[in-house]
Amino acid sequence: QSVLTQPPSVSAAPGQEVTISCSGSDSNIGNNFVSWYQQLPGTAPKLLIYDDDERPSGIPDRFSGSKSGTSATLDITGLQTGDEADYYCGTWDSTLTAVVFGGGTTLTVL
């Protein structure tokens, strides 16, 4: 059971928008920055969003992050078939003194 809760799967059509949620608590999301990672099939995770809503260079603005209280959200607009991947949220947990991840969400672009 993961400390952070994500939906197991989401799906949408090409060109549409999808939102992936990540729910935690005051000891993690509520008081620490959140980052998001994309893992394409058979590859290593890749940083998509850091510090709740910042994009590293090279990440298109179709990907955006936000946070409110103890929940974070990854939003992907203009879906492409190449976006099909597993997406993970992660943060520091001040009580566990550990990095914690969500269980991952599989995005299917129909």
Added chain:
Amino acid sequence: EVQLVESGGGLVQPGGSLKLSCAASGFSFSGATMHWVRQAPGKGLEWIGRIRSRANNFATTYAASMQGRFTISRDDSQTTAFLQLNSLAPEDTAVYYCARRPTTGTFRLDWGLGTLVTVSS
């Protein structure tokens, strides 16, 4: 460009040991905190632990479930981090990734490509 290259994975018998390496380049290794994360086949990401910089006394922190069997170390002169795996069991079979967190004021992990460890007789 940040580059992290893991090595040292392979097939090991139950009860055996392995030492993984993570060769880093393209950033200030001495100032970074280095993390290790693993992913069992078909499963999600599982944090193993971290080692902080010299400025933070090379302090290490481990996930509770990993404490005692796994040890993280680093050699700043070689810009390399290490993960010592002891008393391995079949459930330790996973891809092991190293990742860097550049500073404590931000939360981002930049990942290596991973190295596969298979524990089987």
